[in-house]
Amino acid sequence: MLLKIYLKEIKDCFRDRRTLLLTVLLPVIMMTGLTFFYEKMISDGEGESYKLAVNESFEPELAGIFTSYKNIELVHSANPAKTLQDGKVQAALILDPNFSSNIENGDKATVTIIGDSFSQKSSNLKNIVQNVLGVYEKSIFSERMKAKGTAPNLVEPITIEQKEISDQNPNANLIAMLIPLILAIAIGVGSGPAASDLFAGEKEKKTMEALLMTPVKRSTLLFSKWLTIATVGSVTGIITLLVVALEINLLTENLKKAVSFGNNVVVIIALAVLVSIIYAMFTASLLMLTSIIGKTVKESQSYSTPVMMLAMFPTMILSSIGINELSFQHFAVPILNLFSLLKELVFGIIDYEHILITITSNLVSMILLFIVGRILFLKDKWVMN
Amino acid sequence: MIEIHEVTKKFQDKKKFVTALKHVSFSVKEGQVVGLLGENGAGKTTLLRTVATLLTPTEGAVTVAGFDTIKNANEVKKRIGVLFGGETGLYDRLTARENLEYFAALYGLSKHETKVRIDDLSRMFGMRDYLNRKVGGFSKGMRQKVAIARTLIHNPEIILFDEPTTGLDITSSNVFRQLVHQLKRDGKTIIFSSHIMEEVSLLCDSVAMMHKGELVYHGNLESLYKSEGSRDLNYIFMSKLVRGNEHYAS
Numbered sequence: 001m002l003l004k005i006y007l008k009e010i011k012d013c014f015r016d017r018r019t020l021l022l023t024v025l026l027p028v029i030m031m032t033g034l035t036f037f038y039e040k041m042i043s044d045g046e047g048e049s050y051k052l053a054v055n056e057s058f059e060p061e062l063a064g065i066f067t068s069y070k071n072i073e074l075v076h077s078a079n080p081a082k083t084l085q086d087g088k089v090q091a092a093l094i095l096d097p098n099f100s101s102n103i104e105n106g107d108k109a110t111v112t113i114i115g116d117s118f119s120q121k122s123s124n125l126k127n128i129v130q131n132v133l134g135v136y137e138k139s140i141f142s143e144r145m146k147a148k149g150t151a152p153n154l155v156e157p158i159t160i161e162q163k164e165i166s167d168q169n170p171n172a173n174l175i176a177m178l179i180p181l182i183l184a185i186a187i188g189v190g191s192g193p194a195a196s197d198l199f200a201g202e203k204e205k206k207t208m209e210a211l212l213m214t215p216v217k218r219s220t221l222l223f224s225k226w227l228t229i230a231t232v233g234s235v236t237g238i239i240t241l242l243v244v245a246l247e248i249n250l251l252t253e254n255l256k257k258a259v260s261f262g263n264n265v266v267v268i269i270a271l272a273v274l275v276s277i278i279y280a281m282f283t284a285s286l287l288m289l290t291s292i293i294g295k296t297v298k299e300s301q302s303y304s305t306p307v308m309m310l311a312m313f314p315t316m317i318l319s320s321i322g323i324n325e326l327s328f329q330h331f332a333v334p335i336l337n338l339f340s341l342l343k344e345l346v347f348g349i350i351d352y353e354h355i356l357i358t359i360t361s362n363l364v365s366m367i368l369l370f371i372v373g374r375i376l377f378l379k380d381k382w383v384m385n
Numbered sequence: 386m387i388e389i390h391e392v393t394k395k396f397q398d399k400k401k402f403v404t405a406l407k408h409v410s411f412s413v414k415e416g417q418v419v420g421l422l423g424e425n426g427a428g429k430t431t432l433l434r435t436v437a438t439l440l441t442p443t444e445g446a447v448t449v450a451g452f453d454t455i456k457n458a459n460e461v462k463k464r465i466g467v468l469f470g471g472e473t474g475l476y477d478r479l480t481a482r483e484n485l486e487y488f489a490a491l492y493g494l495s496k497h498e499t500k501v502r503i504d505d506l507s508r509m510f511g512m513r514d515y516l517n518r519k520v521g522g523f524s525k526g527m528r529q530k531v532a533i534a535r536t537l538i539h540n541p542e543i544i545l546f547d548e549p550t551t552g553l554d555i556t557s558s559n560v561f562r563q564l565v566h567q568l569k570r571d572g573k574t575i576i577f578s579s580h581i582m583e584e585v586s587l588l589c590d591s592v593a594m595m596h597k598g599e600l601v602y603h604g605n606l607e608s609l610y611k612s613e614g615s616r617d618l619n620y621i622f623m624s625k626l627v628r629g630n631e632h633y634a635s
Contacts, residue, residue: 008490210467214462214488215493
C-alpha cells in the first residue's frame with residue numbers, strides 16, 4: 001500500500017510544472033549564478049582594469065612606480081577628488097605640492113589616497129596603490145639609511161615568514177561554504193511546493209477527507225507523503241551537486257584549482273550524495289510539520305519560509321572556523337552538520353566518526369519530528385479544515 | 386444499519402468549547418434514504434463526518450453495520466462511501482481513470498476488480514469519453530460524476546452525501562438525483578444533507594431535521610406530512626425551526 005501511495009504522489013508531484021521548475025531548473029540557475037559569483041570573488045581582481053586620478057603635475061618619474069601595473073590607468077586631473085566623485089575613476093592619489101623636493105631633501109612628504117570603501121573595485125585599487133606606495137617608501141628609507149652609512153640589517157632586524165598549516169588552496173574554504181549553502185537552499189526550495197501540496201494542499205482541495213475515508217492507516221499515509229517530499233528533495237540535491245561539479249570543472253579556473261580530491265574522488269562524491277539525501281530527509285520532516293499545521297498552501301508556505309532560512313546560520317557560524325577546529329557539536333546539530341561534513345569533504349577529509357555522528361543525529365531528529373507529525377496527523381483539528 | 390446514540394461533539398475554539406452536536410440519536414435502516422436538513426451551522430456536516438469515522442464523538446457512539454466507528458473504523462470505512470460537497474476530492478493532475486484506480490487501490494480492490502468497476506461506473510455516468518483526460522480541465526458536472534464514481538468505486542453498502550448538488554447546474558443535479566434512485570433500487574443505505582427541500586421530498590423515505598446541533602425531528606416523510614397537515618416540506622421545516630427557536634428562548 002505504501003508503494004502504491006508513494007508512486008501516485010510522485011507521479012502527481014512531477015506532473016506539477018511548479019515542482020519540476022523548482023526541482024530542476026532552479027538549482028541549475030542558482031548554482032550557475034553563485035558559482036560565477038564566487039569565481040569572480042576569488043579571482044582577486046586579476047584581469048580587472050582600474051583608473052586612478054592624479055594631479056596634472058604628477059611627475060613622470062613618480063608615475064614609473066606604477067609601470068608594472070598594466071591594469072592601472074593614470075588619469076591626470078586638475079581636481080582628482082572631483083574626478084573620483086564624478087565616477088570617472090575608482091580612486092584618487094593626491095600628492096603634497098612639494099612632494100618631490102621634500103623626498104629629495106630627506107624631509108617628510110604627504111600623500112592622500114581617496115577611495116570609496118563601499119565599492120569593491122575602489123577598495124581593490126586603494127589596496128594596490130597603498131602597497132605600491134609602501135614599497136616606494138621602503139626603497140626611499142633604505143636609500144636614506146645607506147646614504148647615512150647604516151647597514152640594512154640594523155633597520156630590518158626580523159624577517160617574518162608566514163606558512164599555512166594546510167597545503168590546501170585557501171579558496172577551498174569558499175567552496176566549502178558555497179556548496180552546502182546552495183545545496184540546503186535548493187533542497188528546501190525544491191521540496192517546499194511538494195510538501196505544501198501533500199498536506200495543506202490536500203486539506204484545501206478536500207482530497208484529504210477522501211483519503212482519510214479509505215481504510216489505509218494514517219501512519220502509512222503520513223510515511224508515504226514524507227517519503228515523497230524526501231524524494232523530491234533528494235532529486236533536487238543530487239541535481240544541484242551534479243550541476244556544481246560540472247560547472248566548477250568545466251566553467252571555472254580558480255574554483256577548479258581549489259578542489260582536489262586526489263584518489264578519494266569517488267568516495268567523496270558518494271558521501272556528498274549520501275549527505276544530500278539525509279539532509280533532504282531531515283528537511284522533508286520539517287516541511288511535513290509546517291504543511292500539516294498549515295490550513296492552506298499559502299499558510300503552509302509562510303510557515304516553511306523561516307524554516308528554510310535556518311540554512312543561512314551555519315554559513316555564518318562555520319565561516320570563521322578552521323577545518324581542524326570542527327568538533328562533536330558541529331556534527332551533532334542537524335543542518336549545521338551538513339555544512340560541517342561537506343566542508344570536510346571539500347577539503348578531502350573523510351572522517352567516518354563525523355559521518356556517523358551526522359547520520360545518527362539526523363535520524364534521531366527525523367524520528368522525533370515524525371512522532372510529532374504523527375501525533376498531529378492523528379488529530380481531527382490538523383487533518384481537516 | 387446506522388445507529389447514532391446520544392452523540393455529542395465539542396470543538397475547542399481557542400479557550401472555549403463549541404458544541405456542534407448535542408445528544409443526537411437516531412437510526413437508519415438498511416436500504417433507507419434519509420435526508421438530513423438544517424441551516425448552515427446546524428451540525429449536518431459534523432454528524433456526517435462523525436458517522437464517516439472522520440471525527441471522534443466527544444460523547445456517545447455510532448455503529449455502522451454493527452461496527453463501532455471508533456473501535457472498528459476500518460471495517461466501517463470499507464462499507465461506507467462519502468462525498469463531501471459535490472465535486473471535490475479529486476487530484477487535478479491525474480486523469481479520471483488514475484483518480485479512480487488510486488482510490489480503488491486504497492480500498493484494496495484487485496486490478497481486475499478495479500477494471501470491471503471503472504468500466505461499470507464510466508458506463509453508468511457516461512464518462513468514457515473523458516476517462517483518460519486530466520481532471521484539472523473538467524467542467525463542474527464532469528468533476529461531480531468522477532467524484533461520485535470515486536465514492537462508489539468500492540461498491541459501498543452505505544453512502545453519505547454532504548450537500549451534493551450545491552453549486553451544480555440543473556443537468557448535473559438531475560444526474561445526481563437519477564443516481565440516488567438507482568442506488569435506492571440497488572438497496573443501498575443513503576444519508577444526504579441538503580438545503581433543497583424539493584430534492585429531499587423527491588428522494589427520501591425519511592428526514593432528520595437539525596437545529597443548533599440538536600435533532601428536532603426524525604421520522605418517516607409521510608408521517609411528517611400527516612402530523613403537520615401539509616405536504617410542503619419547506620413550510621414544515623421553517624415551522625420546526627421557529628418551534629426550535631422558541632424552545633431555545635424559553
